[in-house]
Amino acid sequence: MQGLTAMPTFPASITLEGRAMEWHWLRAWTVLACPDCPTSQVVRGAVLGEGFWGYLAMAGVPFLLIGALSALLYRVGLPPRELKP
Amino acid sequence: MAGTARHQGAIISAGVLLGTGLGGFFDGILLHQLLQWHNMLSSQLPPTDLVSMKVNMFWDGLFHAFTWLTTVIGLGLLWRAGGRPEVPWSTRTFVGSLAIGWGAFNLVEGLIDHQLLGIHHVHPGAGQLAWDVGFLMFGALLVSVGWGQVRGEGRRNTRGKGRAARAEVAFR
Numbered sequence: 001m002q003g004l005t006a007m008p009t010f011p012a013s014i015t016l017e018g019r020a021m022e023w024h025w026l027r028a029w030t031v032l033a034c035p036d037c038p039t040s041q042v043v044r045g046a047v048l049g050e051g052f053w054g055y056l057a058m059a060g061v062p063f064l065l066i067g068a069l070s071a072l073l074y075r076v077g078l079p080p081r082e083l084k085p
Numbered sequence: 086m087a088g089t090a091r092h093q094g095a096i097i098s099a100g101v102l103l104g105t106g107l108g109g110f111f112d113g114i115l116l117h118q119l120l121q122w123h124n125m126l127s128s129q130l131p132p133t134d135l136v137s138m139k140v141n142m143f144w145d146g147l148f149h150a151f152t153w154l155t156t157v158i159g160l161g162l163l164w165r166a167g168g169r170p171e172v173p174w175s176t177r178t179f180v181g182s183l184a185i186g187w188g189a190f191n192l193v194e195g196l197i198d199h200q201l202l203g204i205h206h207v208h209p210g211a212g213q214l215a216w217d218v219g220f221l222m223f224g225a226l227l228v229s230v231g232w233g234q235v236r237g238e239g240r241r242n243t244r245g246k247g248r249a250a251r252a253e254v255a256f257r
Contacts, residue, residue: 043139055144058202059125062193063105063151067158069189070101073182076094077239 093173093239095166097182102159104186104231109152111187112194116207117145123205159186173238181234184227191224 034040116122124132125144132138166172198204199217207216 039135039139042136043143046136046140047143055126056147058198058204059144059147060151062190062197063155065193066101066105066155066186066189070098070159070186073101073185074094074098076097076235077091078094 091173092169092171093175093178093235095162095169095172096175096178097185097235099159099162099166100179100182101186101189102155102162104183104188105190106152106156106159106186107183108187108190109148109155112190113145113149113152117148122208125205127205128209129204175238177234177238181231181238184231184234186231188224188227188229188231191220192228195221195224 117124124138124141125148126141130137130140132141167174195217199206199220206213207220
C-alpha cells in the first residue's frame with residue numbers, strides 16, 4: 001500500500017461534479033469506473049436520451065455500406081445470373 | 086475443377102471485410118485512444134469534461150463493436166473460402182482485398198462522418214480540412230492499389246490452391 005499512496009494525483013483541472021480530484025490514482029480510478037454513481041447516471045441519460053437512434057445509424061451506416069460492397073464483390077468470378085423470362 | 090478455379094469473389098469479399106476491420110481498429114486505437122486526436126462525437130460534444138468524455142467513450146466503444154463484428158464476419162467468409170476448390174487461393178488477391186477494405190473504410194467514414202455529418206474530424210483545429218482530405222486521399226490510394234492487385238491476379242491465376250483444392254488433387 002506504500003506504493004499506492006506515493007502515486008501521482010490527477011491534475012486539479014479534472015473535476016467530478018465540480019470537485020477537484022486530488023486523490024491518489026487508485027481511489028480516482030474507482031470513482032471513474034463506478035457502475036451506478038451520479039456521473040454514470042448522467043452519462044447513461046445522455047447516451048440513451050434524445051438522438052440515440054440517429055447516432056446509432058451514424059455509427060452503423062458506414063459498416064452497412066461496406067458490407068454491401070463486400071456482397072457485391074462476392075460475385076467476381078461467378079457466371080452472370082440468368083434472367084428469368 | 087481445381088484447374089478452372091475462378092471464384093475470386095469469395096476471397097475478395099472476405100478480404101474487404103477484414104481490411105475494413107484493420108482500418109477501423111487502426112483508426113480507433115491510434116487516432117481515438119493513443120493520440121486522442123478525435124472521438125466519435127468530438128465535434129458535436131467536445132470531450133472537455135468527464136461526462137462528455139464518457140459519452141464519447143460509449144460511442145467509440147460502439148464503433149469498435151461494429152469493427153469487431155465486421156472482422157468476425159470476414160474471418161468466417163475467409164475460412165469458408167479456404168475450404169472450396171473453385172476459389173483461387175492467392176496472396177495477391179487477399180492483400181489487394183485488404184487494401185480495398187481499408188481504403189473503402191477511409192472513404193466511407195471520411196465522406197459520411199467527416200464531410201457530410203461533421204461529427205468528428207481527423208485532427209480538429211486550424212488545418213482540419215487538410216487532415217480530412219489526406220485521410221480520403223489515403224483511402225482512395227489504397228482502393229486503387231488494391232484493385233490493381235486484384236485485377237492483375239485475376240488475369241494471371243485461375244488455379245485453386247485452397248485446402249479443398251489440395252485435397253481434391255490428393256484423391257486423384
